[in-house]
Amino acid sequence: MTTGSPTTPATDGSEQPAVELVGITKEFPGVLANDGISLTVRRGEVHCLLGENGAGKSTLMNILSGMVRPDAGQVKLDGHVVEIDSPKHAIGLGIGMVYQHTSLVPQLTVLENLMLGEAEGIRLNAAHAGERLRELGSSLGLDVDPKATTGTLALGQQQQLEIIKALWRGSKVLILDEPTSMLTPKGVAELEQIVARLKGQGLAVVFITHKLHEAISMGDRVAILSQGRLVGAIEPAELRSATHDELQERIISLMFGSQAAQAAGVAELTDGVEPHLPKRALAAELALELDNVTVEPGPGEIGARDVSLQVMKSEIMGIAGVDGNGQRELAEAIAGQRSIADGDVRLFSHSIATLKVAQREKLGLRYVTDDRIHEGTVGSLSVAMNIVLKQIGKPPFWGRGRIRYEAILSKARDLIGRFDIRTPGPETRVAALSGGNIQKVVLARELSFDPKVVIYSKPTYGLDVRTTRSVRQTIREQAREGVTSIVISTDLEELLDLCDRIAVLSRGRITGIVENGPSAQQRVGELMVGGQAT
Amino acid sequence: MTETTAAAELREPPRPREVTGGQAQLGRGGDFFLRSILPLVLALGTGAIILVAIGVDPIQYYKDVYSGGVQFAAWQDSLMRVAPLLLIAVGLIVVFRAGIWNLGIDGQFLLAAAVISGIGSRFEEHLPNTINLLLLFVIAGAVGAAWTIVPALLKARYELNEIITTLMMTFIGINLAQILVKGPFQDSSTTTPQTRAFDFTALLPSIPGTESTSRRWPGVHVGLLVAVAAAFVVWFLMSRTSLGLRLQVLGASMRSARHMGLDVPRLIIVAFLLSGFFVGLAAATEILGVKGYQRADWNPAFGLWVVPLVFLARLHAIGVIPYVVLLSLASIGGDYAAQNAGLTPQFTLLLVGLTLLFMALTEWIARRTAGGSYLPGASYRRHRAEGAG
Numbered sequence: 001m002t003t004g005s006p007t008t009p010a011t012d013g014s015e016q017p018a019v020e021l022v023g024i025t026k027e028f029p030g031v032l033a034n035d036g037i038s039l040t041v042r043r044g045e046v047h048c049l050l051g052e053n054g055a056g057k058s059t060l061m062n063i064l065s066g067m068v069r070p071d072a073g074q075v076k077l078d079g080h081v082v083e084i085d086s087p088k089h090a091i092g093l094g095i096g097m098v099y100q101h102t103s104l105v106p107q108l109t110v111l112e113n114l115m116l117g118e119a120e121g122i123r124l125n126a127a128h129a130g131e132r133l134r135e136l137g138s139s140l141g142l143d144v145d146p147k148a149t150t151g152t153l154a155l156g157q158q159q160q161l162e163i164i165k166a167l168w169r170g171s172k173v174l175i176l177d178e179p180t181s182m183l184t185p186k187g188v189a190e191l192e193q194i195v196a197r198l199k200g201q202g203l204a205v206v207f208i209t210h211k212l213h214e215a216i217s218m219g220d221r222v223a224i225l226s227q228g229r230l231v232g233a234i235e236p237a238e239l240r241s242a243t244h245d246e247l248q249e250r251i252i253s254l255m256f257g258s259q260a261a262q263a264a265g266v267a268e269l270t271d272g273v274e275p276h277l278p279k280r281a282l283a284a285e286l287a288l289e290l291d292n293v294t295v296e297p298g299p300g301e302i303g304a305r306d307v308s309l310q311v312m313k314s315e316i317m318g319i320a321g322v323d324g325n326g327q328r329e330l331a332e333a334i335a336g337q338r339s340i341a342d343g344d345v346r347l348f349s350h351s352i353a354t355l356k357v358a359q360r361e362k363l364g365l366r367y368v369t370d371d372r373i374h375e376g377t378v379g380s381l382s383v384a385m386n387i388v389l390k391q392i393g394k395p396p397f398w399g400r401g402r403i404r405y406e407a408i409l410s411k412a413r414d415l416i417g418r419f420d421i422r423t424p425g426p427e428t429r430v431a432a433l434s435g436g437n438i439q440k441v442v443l444a445r446e447l448s449f450d451p452k453v454v455i456y457s458k459p460t461y462g463l464d465v466r467t468t469r470s471v472r473q474t475i476r477e478q479a480r481e482g483v484t485s486i487v488i489s490t491d492l493e494e495l496l497d498l499c500d501r502i503a504v505l506s507r508g509r510i511t512g513i514v515e516n517g518p519s520a521q522q523r524v525g526e527l528m529v530g531g532q533a534t
Numbered sequence: 535m536t537e538t539t540a541a542a543e544l545r546e547p548p549r550p551r552e553v554t555g556g557q558a559q560l561g562r563g564g565d566f567f568l569r570s571i572l573p574l575v576l577a578l579g580t581g582a583i584i585l586v587a588i589g590v591d592p593i594q595y596y597k598d599v600y601s602g603g604v605q606f607a608a609w610q611d612s613l614m615r616v617a618p619l620l621l622i623a624v625g626l627i628v629v630f631r632a633g634i635w636n637l638g639i640d641g642q643f644l645l646a647a648a649v650i651s652g653i654g655s656r657f658e659e660h661l662p663n664t665i666n667l668l669l670l671f672v673i674a675g676a677v678g679a680a681w682t683i684v685p686a687l688l689k690a691r692y693e694l695n696e697i698i699t700t701l702m703m704t705f706i707g708i709n710l711a712q713i714l715v716k717g718p719f720q721d722s723s724t725t726t727p728q729t730r731a732f733d734f735t736a737l738l739p740s741i742p743g744t745e746s747t748s749r750r751w752p753g754v755h756v757g758l759l760v761a762v763a764a765a766f767v768v769w770f771l772m773s774r775t776s777l778g779l780r781l782q783v784l785g786a787s788m789r790s791a792r793h794m795g796l797d798v799p800r801l802i803i804v805a806f807l808l809s810g811f812f813v814g815l816a817a818a819t820e821i822l823g824v825k826g827y828q829r830a831d832w833n834p835a836f837g838l839w840v841v842p843l844v845f846l847a848r849l850h851a852i853g854v855i856p857y858v859v860l861l862s863l864a865s866i867g868g869d870y871a872a873q874n875a876g877l878t879p880q881f882t883l884l885l886v887g888l889t890l891l892f893m894a895l896t897e898w899i900a901r902r903t904a905g906g907s908y909l910p911g912a913s914y915r916r917h918r919a920e921g922a923g
Contacts, residue, residue, distance in 0.1 A: 337792050358795030366791070375793045378786040389783065389794050393776035401775050 016079035017042045018204035019095075020062065022432035024073035026059055033059040035228040041173065045236075046195060046205045048219030050212065050251065052436075052464030055225040055407045057208045058100075061175045064206075065097040066090035077173075087507070094168030100462075102158050104165075106151030106300060108306040113150050114165055136164050139201065140194050151300050151467075155323055156187030163194060174198060175206040176451055179460070180214060189491050192218060210464050216247050224254045231255065283312040286349060287484035288334070288453050293343035295329045295508075302508040304333065306343070307511065311453070311486060311501060315481050318499030319488040320524050326508035327488045328370070331457045334366035334486075336360045347453060361390060364452030370461055370488075372435070376442040379431030383423050386430050387445050415444040420470065436467035443474060453484040460494060472498055496521055504528055538747040568900045569893075570846050574860075576896075577888035584884070590875045602870025603863035610744060613754045614824055615862035618643075619817035620761040622840045622853045623847075624768040625812030630774055631849050632805035633785035634689070636682060638700030639813050641707020646677040648711040649728040651821045651828040652719025667738060671760070671818045679807040681707050686806035690799035695720035696806075708833060715830040717826020727830035738823040757819030762855070764812060769851035781805055790850030813837075839865070839883070842890040861886070 012188050019041040026034040031201045033056045041047045049057045061067040064075060066084040074081050077093055084090050090097070115129045137144050142160055149159065159179060166174055177196075180188050195218065198205055209215055215222045222234040234247065242250070264371055290309040299302030304326040308400050311317045321327060332338045334345055336357040336452035345353045352360050369376045377386045388397045388408050396407045412426035421440045423433055430438055439459070446454060456475065460468040475498055488505075491496050495502050495516075502520060503513045505526035512527040582592035603612045622639055629636040650670045657666050685699035712727075721730040740753030772778035784791040784801050791798050816836070821828060843861060847854035868882030 333792075336795075356795065356797070357792065358797075363794050369793060370790070374787055375789045378783055378790050380786055381782075385779070389790075392779055392783075392794070392796075398776050401774070401777075403774055403779070 019206075020074075020076035020079075021060070021064070022074040022076065024060060024063060024070050024075075026063060026068060027058075028059075030226045032135060034063070034073075036073070037225070037228075037230045038073075038232065039223055040205045041206055042221075043202050043204050044171075044199055045220040046199055046207050046218055048215040048222045049206060049208045049225060050215040050219075050222055052210055052224035052255070052466065055210075057210075057225050058177060060225070061097065061177060061208060064090070064173075073086065074510065087303060090369070091169050091171075094170060094172035096123045096169075096173065096387035097113075098159065098162045098166050098177065098179060100178045102155075102162060104150045104158055104161060106149070106270060108150055109146065110144055110148050110153075110161055111149055113161065132168065133164065133228035136167055140164070140167075140197055140210050142194070148344075154187075156183050156190060158456040159183065159187070159191070160194065160477075171203070173204045173206065175208070175308060177208045177249060178210070179207070180209065180211065195320065201472060212248055212251055212465070213244075215251070216244060222251070226249060226255055244258050246411065276511055287313045287315070287347070288310050288486070289344075289346040289349075290334070291344040291346065293330070293345060294341045295326070295333045295338065295342045296328075297329065297508070301329055304330045304505075304508045307505075307508075307510050308343075309513075311484055313484055314479050314482045315501070316475065316485045316487060318494050318495035318502035319505050320492055320502050321487060321490065321505035323490045325458065325505050327490075327505060329508070330505070331367060331369075331455050331486075331488055334455055335365065337367070364450060364507040366446040366451045366454040367387045368446050368454060368456045368459055370459075372442050377430045377438055381427060382427045383416065383421065383425040383430055383433070383441055384408050386441050387412050387415055387448075390445060391449065415448055419444040419474075436463045438468065439471065443471065446479060447474065447483075451478070451483055452487070454478065455486045455488070460489075460491070492521065492524060495524075565900065568896055570848065572896050573846065573889050574891035576892040577885055580888050580892075581881075581885045585875075588877075590877065594869050595875050597868035598843055598871030598874050601867065602874075603865075603867025608866055608870070610651065610754050612859070612863045612866045613744070613758055615866055616858050617755070617757040617761040617819040617823060618834075618836055619840055619843075619862055620855065620858045621816035621819065622836055623844050623858055624761075624764050624851050625809040625816070626734055626840060626844045627768055627772070627849050627854065628781065628812070629805045629809040629852050630844060631785050632781040632801065633788070634802060634805050635697045636685075636700050636806060636809045637697055637837070637841075638685065638704035638707065639840070640833065640835055641704030641711075642678040642681040642810050643815040643817045643836060644673040644711035644833060645681050645707045645714075646886045647817035647821045647825075647828055648714045648729070649677045649721065650674045650818055651732075651825070652714060654822070655730040655736075655827070658733060663736055666736065670822060671815060672816035674821075675811040675814040678812070678817065682806040682810035682898060683803075685841050686803045689806075690802040704837075711828075712830045714755035715828055719828075722828070729828045731827035732822070734826075737826055738819070755819070755823030757823040760815065760819060764815065765855055768812075772851065777804070823912050839886055842886055842893060845893060846889070 017040045019039075021037060021039040024034050024037045024039075025032075035056075037056070037060055039047075039049075039060070049060070051057050056075040059068060063070050064084070066089050069085065075084060076082070077095075082093060084093065084095075085095075092222065092444055108116070111126060111129055111133060114133060115126070123231040133144060133146050135216075140160070140163070142164070144157070144161065146163070153161065163174070163176075179191055183191060183325075195205055195207070199220075207215075207218055216239070219234075219239065220236050221231060222239065224232040224234075234250070239247065252432070288309070288311040290307050293304060293307045307326075307330060309317070319330070320329065331340070333340050336352070336355060336359070340353055343353075344351050347360070347363055347365060348532070351362065352365070355363075373379065374425075378389065381389070385408070388411065391397050397404055397411070399504070407427050416423060416426060419440045421444065422437050430441055433441070443459075452456075459475065460471050463471065472494070475487065479485055487495060487498055499516050500514055501513055502524050504524055506513045506528060512523075512524045578596070582596070585592040585595050600811075602608055622643070626636065626639070633718075650673055652669045653665070653673070659670070661669070681703060682700070685696045685703055687695075688694040688699050689696045713723045715729055719729045721728055723730070738755035738757050741756055741759065742753075744753035772782065780791075780801055781798050781804075783794060783796060784798060784805070788798060791801070820834070839861060840858075843857040844854055847857050864885065865882050869879045871877075872879045872881050
């Protein structure tokens with residue numbers, strides 16, 4: 001297990017880059033994920049891979065980490081051609097990868113999770129592992145409690161643990177796949193420090209992101225991927241000399257073509273957003289009321305306690321908070337997917353607390369779940385079927401118990417056009433679509449059958465710039481048409497961009513409600529921090 | 535949406551390059567071969583190697599399977615075997631598609647068989663034959679369905695793992711069937727633990743044209759038609775009705791089903807009852823078409839035979855028919871071949887087991903090359919061509 005430490009600097013004097021990818025091509029059924037991509041990653045550098053969802057970033061890195069084998073092309077490590085045939089092999093070669101979604105076992109302690117990687121030998125060597133953890137922790141500037149139960153750690157800490165795990169066997173290359181997608185601003189700052197330290201220690205870091213400002217601020221070198229191809233690269237010299245705005249413009253034109261760069265609004269999402277929503281006159285009608293709603297927590301959950309909220313018709317109410325503070329429990333309780341232990345939920349002044357999901361749906365309540373792949377859609381069914389999944393048995397799609405394909409297909413074609421869903425056709429399986437298009441399928445379903453109150457859970461989580469913009473636009477348009485929205489998001493910028501008011505959820509309780517405006521960001525931030533302290 | 539779409543048009547990116555329009559690099563035919571044919575071929579091949587190893591001529595053995603299953607009027611036996619196996623298969627397809635593992639088939643089967651062989655021979659004097667048979671089919675279906683109620687409720691209400699509960703219930707069912715046969719349903723005219731035999735004339739009539747001059751049985755009983763009809767009914771149910779789609783959504787993901795507002799507990803119960811009902815019908819065809827009575831130690835254990843088949847047929851109610859025919863032939867002919875070769879008749883089960891093993895193996899390969907799995911939820915409406923892309 002003592003295969004060195006990541007602190008071993010790469011000062012062997014050779015000019016060989018740590019990783020060279022040459023002409024990597026990978027084809028999946030229906031999609032050319034990587035099309036002849038060549039990339040060089042050097043020691044002591046952060047190499048950002050920037051691109052929209054489905055651009056091929058993750059595939060490329062999965063090839064490097066042994067999860068996927070390329071159809072063509074070479075991988076060179078320190079100048080030697082290698083055939084990486086499994087993740088284990090990749091780890092042995094010193095390639096560590098931190099995935100977007102945590103692979104830690106929440107019930108185990110920190111140390112146990114780390115020892116899981118050491119599959120060799122029968123007995124676990126806890127003392128040795130503890131020593132290694134201290135060594136790595138101090139080299140990264142982290143203080144990690146080896147005995148803490150992993151599930152109780154904040155997401156940022158879990159990610160730090162993932163990084164330690166990736167470095168456990170002495171990595172030379174560290175790949176971070178969208179590492180900031182689930183972090184708070186504080187977590188992002190901590191991550192930046194860790195990355196800076198690793199860089200200083202001579203590691204080659206690959207940083208996958210779809211956020212432009214991250215690439216600019218963290219990368220020493222940026223490679224831009226689009227549609228499976230490498231469409232451009234920005235060298236260190238240029239990154240240092242050009243201004244932020246110049247770089248941004250340059251990258252957008254590389255990503256979308258020069259014409260697109262001028263399209264209004266693309267830039268606004270690439271960086272911090274100023275709240276710009278004009279004060280709107282809201283109807284005086286109450287749409288959704290939560291009255292001291294308490295939801296019992298399931299295993300590993302926080303639950304919700306005494307949540308009271310009044311949302312007016314056509315209002316966009318934001319719910320801010322760090323992930324895992326009761327957001328899902330609350331959303332599911334409103335949607336009827338779990339029962340409430342106490343309190344009342346009223347829709348247009350009628351209690352819906354005892355109604356089932358389908359009955360609430362009938363009254364115009366919609367829930368856009370954040371788990372669009374496992375909950376919001378059925379991947380093995382077609383786009384058309386997914387669009388009518390909440391209409392099963394109802395006319396015009398079903399008649400006398402039998403399905404009416406023509407009605408379903410024509411509805412699907414209509415919605416595919418209106419929601420700009422990019423799919424080969426209405427009968428393509430949803431699983432074959434990209435994340436952004438799956439989200440559009442979910443939105444098309446939820447927003448097309450006369451919605452009155454819509455709960456959005458992290459509506460743009462993991463989506464690329466263009467889709468994010470279109471989703472937010474849709475939410476605004478719905479509000480203009482009189483639909484009431486509750487937007488649950490961990491992205492404060494998103495809430496400031498969209499909402500009339502923002503409630504802060506912390507440890508399952510509402511710690512305050514803030515009117516959106518110039519000082520809202522600061523006040524929401526205070527409530528988030530203050531709430532956490534209790 | 536106008537503003538959104540207008541803006542999107544402005545930046546219309548090239549569509550992802552389409553490599554193949556179909557679902558897999560292999561194409562549909564290759565996928566079919568890999569998942570539905572290759573395991574059988576490999577199992578037969580491995581079976582042949584085993585036969586060689588124990589000194590039996592495999593070519594002769596497989597020839598015997600064929601002649602024992604088809605020639606000399608054995609084809610009637612084989613076709614009669616199709617009836618219960620196909621009914622069990624369609625019952626399993628309903629639950630498996632709903633993502634539920636009903637593995638308590640044998641208990642449901644034997645209990646339904648015991649009840650109708652016990653009470654049926656008492657009814658026969660009082661009722662016209664047709665009504666008597668119809669009634670017994672319904673009773674058998676009801677008993678089979680009733681034996682799924684406990685696992686169904688436990689899963690619907692407490693999310694208890696149905697693999698365990700159905701297996702437990704199958705033990706109870708098998709033993710309860712024995713108790714019934716030895717106890718209340720015992721034929722008082724014999725000391726052998728068995729039910730009173732039906733009168734020949736009270737059994738299922740034959741399909742015209744299948745009669746054999748040289749055999750004890752008049753011909754292939756109409757239970758075969760019941761089974762084929764059931765296959766079409768289940769195919770229609772799963773692919774054309776709202777209930778079928780609901781069951782498939784449940785099978786794809788219980789979380790999705792809940793999210794879509796489906797009544798998950800009710801669907802679980804419906805799926806269980808339907809499968810138990812078909813298993814009960816299977817028992818009726820075997821008792822009323824072939825056996826005519828039930829001995830306490832009789833347990834054909836058809837359940838184990840059928841499970842691999844429904845997966846080979848990728849849970850398609852009509853697609854499973856050729857596999858069931860093949861298995862029936864192998865099971866009837868296998869007895870003959872095994873006898874000739876001096877082997878135990880269980881050798882056929884070994885081939886079934888090998889098929890299952892190779893299915894797992896080819897599935898692993900198929901996943902890497904073609905994607906997807908044996909549980910093709912997408913077969914709801916798979917036959918149609920892609921729409922305007």
